[in-house]
Amino acid sequence: MYTGHRLVAVQDFPGQVTLLRAIKVTTSSIQITWDSPLENETCLKKYQICWDSNGTNCETIPDNNSTGFTIDNLVACTTYNISVAALGISGSSENVTFINTTAPNPVRSISQSKKTTQYVILNWKPPDRGNECLESFAIYVCDHTKNIVNEKLIAIIPGSITTFNYTGLEACAGVLVNIKTMDQHKSTSDLGSGQFYLQAGGEAHESLDCVQQFEICWSQMERGSAIEGGCDVVSSSTTWFSIPGMVHDKGYRVEMMIIYFGGQTSEKYVLNVPKTPTLANMLYSATLAEKQGARAGNHSGPLS
Numbered sequence: 001m002y003t004g005h006r007l008v009a010v011q012d013f014p015g016q017v018t019l020l021r022a023i024k025v026t027t028s029s030i031q032i033t034w035d036s037p038l039e040n041e042t043c044l045k046k047y048q049i050c051w052d053s054n055g056t057n058c059e060t061i062p063d064n065n066s067t068g069f070t071i072d073n074l075v076a077c078t079t080y081n082i083s084v085a086a087l088g089i090s091g092s093s094e095n096v097t098f099i100n101t102t103a104p105n106p107v108r109s110i111s112q113s114k115k116t117t118q119y120v121i122l123n124w125k126p127p128d129r130g131n132e133c134l135e136s137f138a139i140y141v142c143d144h145t146k147n148i149v150n151e152k153l154i155a156i157i158p159g160s161i162t163t164f165n166y167t168g169l170e171a172c173a174g175v176l177v178n179i180k181t182m183d184q185h186k187s188t189s190d191l192g193s194g195q196f197y198l199q200a201g202g203e204a205h206e207s208l209d210c211v212q213q214f215e216i217c218w219s220q221m222e223r224g225s226a227i228e229g230g231c232d233v234v235s236s237s238t239t240w241f242s243i244p245g246m247v248h249d250k251g252y253r254v255e256m257m258i259i260y261f262g263g264q265t266s267e268k269y270v271l272n273v274p275k276t277p278t279l280a281n282m283l284y285s286a287t288l289a290e291k292q293g294a295r296a297g298n299h300s301g302p303l304s
Helices: 279-295
Strands: 018-025 030-035 046-051 057-062 068-071 079-087 096-101 109-115 119-125 136-142 152-158 163-167 175-182 195-198 211-222 225-235 251-260 269-273
Touching: 018 079, 018 096, 030 079, 046 068, 109 195, 119 175, 119 195, 136 163
Parallel strands: none
Antiparallel strands: 018 030, 030 068, 046 057, 046 079, 079 096, 109 119, 119 163, 136 152, 136 175, 175 195, 211 225, 211 251, 251 269
């Protein structure tokens, strides 16, 4: 009677990834994430991500405890089949697949049609292509540094409306407004041309309270040409400025520009400082004038 050992096949490829999903969708990208396989994770080496309308574009990434990937260079309002497979030493898991659609193209331009001290009416043009999935427009505000991370959603309006009345503006406190297209899944477009700086009517320079700082630039002039100079910025509370390293007997051109809160600037104010004579030049000029006066018959001076 044969009592040999039974051969058992050892699986040397990982199980499927789990919880595959999109966490951010824009006009041109889909950011996805997943959880690592629950089975045979020790033999996991890489992940293969595939996408396209028929899933033909693929990218392989190493397993460095990374379970995320951003698919770029996509087309607006296009549906993609996205799949992820776990790759092992000698085989791969079955694909895990889901479908997602990119957001519409961005708005083309923004302008204002009316501005008062209380509100501004904004107008924009919708995208002329890649707009078949457009359902609404999302209105955001963000800080003066154009930091998209800090943008705050303030309104969602129907896609048939291309105007918005922004209220609540404060003097000297301009705000950046971002307008993005949005689809039925609330995915928003790239920013594109959808940013506009708002400030209440009554320009900033009408109020000294809106002044943030002054920029002062100077240059040493020689025969009408600037040969040496520099720039400095002083606070709004400063009412004087001393040009560093100023050289006597040289002319200077000074330019001052007012910088307001929100980044607006004034026109440049120009001051031409004539040559400052040295003491020797002043004495020489006085002596020369006295001599010229004496030759003309003016004997009131000490020279004859």
